[in-house]
Amino acid sequence: MKLFRMKSFLPFLPILAVLFIIFPEGVQAQRPIKIGILDPYTGPPAVYAQDALNGFKLALNEINKTGVLGSKIEFTTRDTKFKVDIGLSMAKELVMMEKVDLLVGTINSAVSLAVSDYARGEKIPFIVWISKSEKITGEKGHRYVFSTAENTYMAGKAGGIALSKKPFIKYWIAGDDYEYGHAIADGIWRNLKALKPEVQLIGQSWWKVGEPDLVPYLTSILAAKPDAVIVCGGGATMTNSLKACKATGFHEKVAVYMHTATDHAVLKPLGREAPEGIMGTMDYHFYYPDTPANRAFVKAFQDAYGNPPGFPAFHGYITAHFIAKAYQKAGVIDKEKFIDALEGMVIDSPVGKVEMRACDHQAVLPIFLGVTKKVPQYDFVISSDIVTFSGKDIMPSCEEIKRIRGGR
């Protein structure tokens, strides 16, 4: 009986041997690349986290059709609830229990900085895709952290340059009282003051993140009669700020600049009711630049998820492409080789070529400055009169990075 079984198996041996020769990679059984994603999937920031994940998934669907290193890229997500302690413990869980090859995330700068610190200790690559604190790839940067998001240095410099060309002297700064709000305010003010030393900061207001009613803040700012107000907030605060502007007629009395005021996720809920004439900077618009590459990305995204991509989707999308291309170049699933491959890598993106700068691991991305405006073709307000700042012009030089990192 035993012999019989063996015999019936024998004819298959040559076939197996042939398979070994034809598909050597398949037989070496290259395992899938495992990515751990950290982001808040509950609470107000969930809208951004979900958008980034959708962009990432869209790119993975394209990438996994051909595969990477003879296998696929897989991912698993963890909810950070926008909290540093939870984000950090989730990162540890992903590394120790799920044994992920790299970490990706998150929208909260404080969480990203904490996870980045952990990633350095564990020697595991961590790609930041939405957080905008310049410390991530600046002062607190290291070999294991990368950023595919634009940061507060870039936004601050773009905002500073833009405002320095305006006639305003007396400024008021207001914003969300957390890492990102203060970082963006510092970035803009530092650059503005350097370019136009006569500007004065006559006051500041900081509200808690998620503060529902901003009307009292705006009415008190009006009392101080500044020429212009710089609002530094994120997410729902931006929609709240625009709503409060409209209710108080704030933007008709003083000039208002808000980084991300021109973000579609912020403007869309307000429909045609959003205030016009607010200056804002943004790193991605689905309607700009109007190039074939961007149109193709927007169409694919719209078909898959039923709505146009926001800026997080764009960052999620390029993150996936950076990862796939870096592994392909590295040739093996190895953390150190992956990092070497990713340094200086250039990919094609919906907004043109994007480089991952080798000296600070920061993606070189453009920033678009615009003014909110109603247009006939959309039932929401969009950014118009767009001026593009190229990434190279608004990023710190490699020497500057070296200096702020204390020569490292």
Next chain:
Amino acid sequence: MAIGWAEIFCQFLVGISRSMILFIVCAGLSFILGVLRVPNIAHGSLYMIGAFATFSISKMIGGTYGFWVALALAPLLVVVVSLIAERLLFCHLYQREHLMLILFTFSVSLILGDLVKIVWGAEYRSVSPPEILKGSISLLGASVPRYNLFLIIIGPLVGIALWLFTTRTKIGKISRAAAVDREMVGVLGINVSWVFSFAFLVGCYLAGIGGALVAPTVSITLGMDHTLIIEAFLIVIIGGLGNMWGALVGSLIFGVTHSFGVLFWPQFAIVFPYMSVVIVLLLRPRGLLKSVW
């Protein structure tokens, strides 16, 4: 910087208008606390559902009347949700100890929060105020949004309606009696379970009105429940547990100190309402007005 009387007056009005929304929500919370002895953390979720429902209804109806219809219907939808929750879950747990109730209502708030995410999604929503309440008007040289003035009018109206309900209607009087001595009310042959259910729905209706009224002033997002519920509990505590007028006083303290804090010391505005809570509790640990507990 020179701050004129006009700005102070304007800031005062804006502070009061915010207090009115807090008052309406806190009156409901306080009423449930007083009658049922349930610290209902899910109250914030009902407020959030009220806001989201206002968005959907006003969008569905559209036009000038959209918001007004939503203001009438959204709180009723909240009542339906709370009726289901009350009959299925709450009514079995009224006699449990407070720690258990806090854990229970907290879990209900998480469930409702996820339900909102399933029904409405994670996107930000916004409701425009009706045409007549858009923009701002000039009062003594300072501009105040019309909608905030509308809130200042509607707040006292809701307060008066609640006062009439609790003092002039039979069911209201029974509710108040149950708040003081529920065994006695039961002994008198009144169906306490039914009274509790009704009182619960009244409280939840107020949360729904609060949600509907706040909708045009903020962006409607997940998590607005948690922001509110902490403030609401603080207000109820400094006002005196279960005391409706305490909720009013607490809301006014909270709203006005906040808006003046913003005017005079904007960098530290966040601290002022909480400082006022600390001061009140140091001076009067059981709240400003008489607690029914």
